[in-house]
Amino acid sequence: MTDLDLLATFLEIYRGGSLTSAAARRGLTQPAVSGQLARLERDLGEPLFVRSSRGVTPTGRADELARRIGPHVDQLRSALSDTDDQGAYAGAVHLAGPSELVAARVLPALVPLTTRGLRLRVTLGLADDLLAALANARLDLVVSAVRPTDRSLVATPFVDEEFVLVAPPALARTVDAGLLAADPVKALAHLPLVAYAEELPIIRRYWRGEFGRRPPNHVAVTVPDLRAVLAAVVAGAGVTALPRYLADPALTAGSVELLHQPAVRPLNTLYLATRAGGLANPSVALVHRTLLARSKEWAGL
Incomplete structure (x- = not known):
């Protein structure tokens, strides 16, 4: 052993x-x-x-x-450890992460700690900006979609998010199933995209991972909030790639449909990042421990 x-x-x-x-x-x-x-x-x-x-x-x-x-x-x-839990609940933690995940999963998991006295201050934003703030001691804990490269930071694998390619039913019906199987890039090229950012971070990752190249499609809407991206797709603006936890309610309701069924689910690992030694703070350690424990109940995202 x-x-x-x-x-x-x-x-x-x-x-x-x-x-x-x-x-x-x-x-x-x-x-x-x-x-x-x-x-x-x-x-x-x-x-x-x-x-x-x-x-x-x-x-x-x-x-x-x-x-x-x-x-x-x-x-x-x-x-x-000899950590006094009451002391941990009496502290404050400056937490940061992507707005959608923080709203949908992170804050609901941490609210029980606040009812016992823990104070949370939350910042929302993009991973690179938040990790830089963490390294500069402006944050205590970051939920990050990328693994930090700064050696002063410590990253713990948190949970895997799965990406799905979705479209409103009317646009989904314009895709030729035979061509999709033979040449998916060509089959999907006529569809407008709804993107999170100009660089198409999630969409580009999906196309490259599943189809081996960047998407040639034109971008109809760019909006820096994945919930707004989904709303635009539901309204018929175009197609997009989203974390499954965001897309599932719309898929269940039938307001969007899956455009592509990959042989292997496209996953991205999320991390809990702290500064080296950051978990010596009992309050930060409490939040870190709670999020890791709750993530086991989510069975991925």
């Missing part, structure tokens, strides 16, 4: 991106951390990180392992 200390050290390396920072947070020497990592990799029979002069980059196996064990190790640490 793998030692819990090895898994705790692995998580510190994974979240901090370096053996040096992991050693500092674990209170160990760097050779001791290197030895524990080597032992874990030997137990698993495969490498977990690619070493470079800038630190370490996790392998796919490391991503999977962190996703599986992270919440459990955090809960064990919390159970064994």
Whole structure:
């Protein structure tokens, strides 16, 4: 059986991106951390990180392992810690994330903490801007759609969101099913797009991931709120790619239809990001722990 200390050290390396920072947070020497990592990799029979002069980059196996064990190790640490929960509830946390997810999932999960005294201050925005504010100590915790590259930040895999390609029924009926199977880019090229931003971040990701190229379609509407994107699609403005948790009510109601059924669900991992050492704050640790626990009930997004 793998030692819990090895898994705790692995998580510190994974979240901090370096053996040096992991050693500092674990209170160990760097050779001791290197030895524990080597032992874990030997137990698993495969490498977990690619070493470079800038630190370490996790392998796919490391991503999977962190996703599986992270919440459990955090809960064990919390159970064994001397943290005063009442002190945690008496604090304040400056939380940030994308407006749609914060409204639909994050705030409802955290409201029970506020009824016990925790104070939340919430900022909404784009991942890059919020991660920069986190690194500059203007935020405590960020729900991020991208993994931070700043080595001063620690990222914990949070939940996977699934993307779906949707259209109003009238536009869906204009797509030739045979051509869609043979050449989906050509089959969909006549459809106007409704986008979240000029760079088409979600739509471009879907087209490249599923069809191997950027969309050639013209953009009819650009609006920086995914709920407004969905409203425009329902009204007939065009087609778009959305997280399933936002699209599902409209799909159930029949106001939009799926345009494409991928063989493998297109997923994007969301992260909970803090500054290195940020979870030493009991209130931040409480919010972090609560969100990880609640995300297990969501079965993805």
